[in-house]
Amino acid sequence: MQTLLQPILISALAGSFIFLIPKRFRRIIETFSLLVALYLFVASIKIFAQSPINEKFLYVDNLSRFIVLGIGFFGCLVTLYSVRFMASYKEYRSYYSYIIWTIGGSILTAVSNNIVVFLAGWGFLGLTLYLLINIAGPRSAGTSKKTFIIIGGSDALMIMGFGIVWLIAGSLNLSDIKIAIDNSLSFWAFLLIAIGAFAKAGAMPFHTWIPDTAEDAPITVTAFLPASLDKLLGIYLLARLVLNVFILDSFTYALLMVVGAVTIVAAVMMALIQHDFKRLLGYHAVSQVGYMVLGLGTGNIIGIAGGLFHMINHAIYKCCLFLSGGSVEYKTKTSDLDSLGGLAKTMPMTFFTTLIASFAISGVPPFNGFFSKWMVYQGLVERGRSGGTLWVFCIIAAMFGSGLTLASFIKLIHAMFLGKAKDETRPTPATRNEVSWSMWLPALILATLCIIFGVFAYIIPLKYFIVPALPEGLTFIGTWPSLKATLFLIIGLGVGLLIYVAGNIRGIRETSPYIGGEEIEGDMRLSGTEFYDTIKNISILKSIYAKAERKVFDIYDQGKRLVFFFIRIFQYLHNGVLPTYLVWCLLGMIVFLFAIVR
């Protein structure tokens, strides 16, 4: 009990204490927050190492304990990164205390067994998210409001769903509840709670806050919440529902699969055409949720394991991508892909981490993203063995989505690191260097994890994190000898190197790029953002893209339109002219009288 409560209490106290430190002691605030984050990481390791705890209100089992570990880990890394990155922000003091609170709140949410405690933690995270987005200043006000409304609204639905659960099961302890979805009431309970999880994780159609947040909030906030912690918690809740709390019927599984498949393709198609890399990454943070939901929706062990594994992997590489992107923004002061380019030479470390994470997210073997996607595909095929045709479309959507992801990351890498920069943003001698170690180290740790989790997938993550959390019976349909294959890929590289050495490798000469004998001029460049214009101009897609840019598919904007419609009616009636009001009163009384007398 104490191991669980202590970190939560300490984060609450430390977060408040930061507010008391005068703002001019920046070093002290930073060091203190870093120490607290480190303590919370150690505490989460302790929770992870302990055998399952089951108190009345708090509860740690094999599923929630690695979520806690992830929370502590990402909290620590992001805080380390923030030390340099947040230095230019005015509100850095409140930023650190919100971050510390968020870590504590997330741990509370992950370990709570009682529904009320869970909802309190969950709601608190919505609040800190709102506050953290606001750190960026007035330009993020609209986004933070939008986020708060979407998250808060879905939380309200979730509370309703849990109310129904309480009505059916008569218990508030998640570990005691087991509801079969066999009537419409229990289905609605599942759906309402799932909406909360979808909004948090960012599955369609509740995703629209994520790209906006990615664009407007400080990039560390995006790396911390929508990219890693919100995914962990949202998918944790969904996995909890699917594994423990509910017994799903085939229709509900199919619903999850459809949500997953649509999310993958639709979000990645939007990512393909973005010009701002933060927004592009934001759309990918949505698209990848699709794989997790799809994995959980298959309902068999391999699929669910794949979904959960993808959740960790996504948190790792997406956090890495946002942090690396943050380093680029920190150096170049822009996130516009059109003007960036050629950073591979000046920021080699950031290039390396971005490249590895891009490979991982695009599902290039042998990195971790490939492994978990491969497991999700197997889950789908396994489901296909018991009949049905939905899995075929889901697997096509998932695999093609992975190709589209690759394409948009080729664009990102070309535009940021490889191509040529615009003349005015070309790095000057002053900016021609790598960011400091406290910024590249977190990204490098994450990139290394991408490799380790992919290559040693069977030995480390599956064995310690995923398999214990699931019922027995994980069997693979396919084969991918990850460790051996990687070894041989490296041997293959060695063979190639030998061929290089055997050839005339010493006779290397530097030349200027050849374009048919013409001189290359400054404006002769392809930034990479125009790569997919051909695709954008295909007739059907063109109209869909145009609609998407007018936010036709944005649930928030549609909701806003609906609310404003009603408001306009009431505005029309409330015109402030007393005789009109009197006429309404009179009419009302007549109707009323008529109803009574008759």
Place this chain on the structure above:
Amino acid sequence: MLKNLFNFLVFPGFLFTATLGLVASWIDRKVTARVQWRVGPPWYQPFIDMVKLSIKEITIPKNSSKIMFLISPLLGLSAVILASTFIWLANIELGATGFTGDIIVVLYLLTLPAIALILGASSTGNPLASVGVSREIKLILAYELPFIIILCVPIIKSSGLLRLQDLIQYQTVNGAILSNLSGLLAFLVAIFCMQAKLGLVPFDAGEAETEIMAGTYIEYSGILLAILKLTKFMMMVALPLFLITVFWAGFSIWKYVVLLVIIVLIRNTNPRVRIDQAVRFFWGKMTALALIAVFLAILGK
């Protein structure tokens, strides 16, 4: 482990597939020459070309990302060796376990050479290479959609088998996937996808010599170019072999020659299509055909 190393480096991996690939490229040149009423080169010409390239000078463009430029040809080569080892092993050692892959793994590995080429070309900073990259990645998107769809056909037909050797075993018992209507349709689509995956005419917009001067290859020279070429020739072995494994009940030399001649004939009788035409072709007609094949497979045809 030692046996795997032998498999990977000598037979049926690197040396074997590379030799076969060079021979295949000779067949390609010879048939092309016959189609154009020329004599064509002798059988050892591709080998001599490799040697010639390996002693030529290497040039690296200024302002390029040098490590990326040098390492990407190796990445592609390594991936194609691994993929072809997996496919060959499934064909020659039916009981092999441990060092094999399944359909999905091989599909992903076979995309790697294209990715490596794209990264290498992007790193040059040459605008023409960028044009080539843009076309190449669009081409990948274009053919990958129907290719993924048709790979579902054998999975549906065999009710959920993924391992290559399982699929071969299934086909030796139940007859080739190709012998069904759905399998035949899928195979037809697969041939076009293969053509595009190999980057051959009519789908060679990414390297269009007459237009953008070999686009993605433009800055590569000497031994680097030799490795890129070798990767391409090995793909010319691995890809038809993959299709034969998945649709045509396992390898035999005449099946491979038939596919190779089809590839060469398509290449010699068609003009290059524009990239938007290629995208429309694959996302339109080919995807529709592939979907029909999947429907037929679901219906059991």
